[in-house]
Amino acid sequence: MMIAVAKITAKGQTTIPQAIREALHVHSGDTIAWEVSRDGVASVRRIEALDVAYLRALDGTLCEWSGAADEEAYRDL
Numbered sequence: 001m002m003i004a005v006a007k008i009t010a011k012g013q014t015t016i017p018q019a020i021r022e023a024l025h026v027h028s029g030d031t032i033a034w035e036v037s038r039d040g041v042a043s044v045r046r047i048e049a050l051d052v053a054y055l056r057a058l059d060g061t062l063c064e065w066s067g068a069a070d071e072e073a074y075r076d077l
Helices: 018-024 049-059 068-074
Strands: 031-036 042-047
Touching: 018 042, 031 049
Parallel strands: none
Antiparallel strands: 031 042
16 A cells, blocks of 8 residues: 655645556546545545546436435445
């Protein structure tokens, strides 16, 4: 596991530490996706342009499974 610390500016910006950029193989102009679980754990990964289109297409279709009943039904899986 790698941990790095960075500050967030007043504009909500931050610098990705060099060690993290190297581990993710990201460079200037690359696209990253942030994912936040319900328990507040965030992950970030590098994505390709095709992935962006795919994620945007999925975004509107997955909300039907995000209700309290679904959370209860799938909690122990």
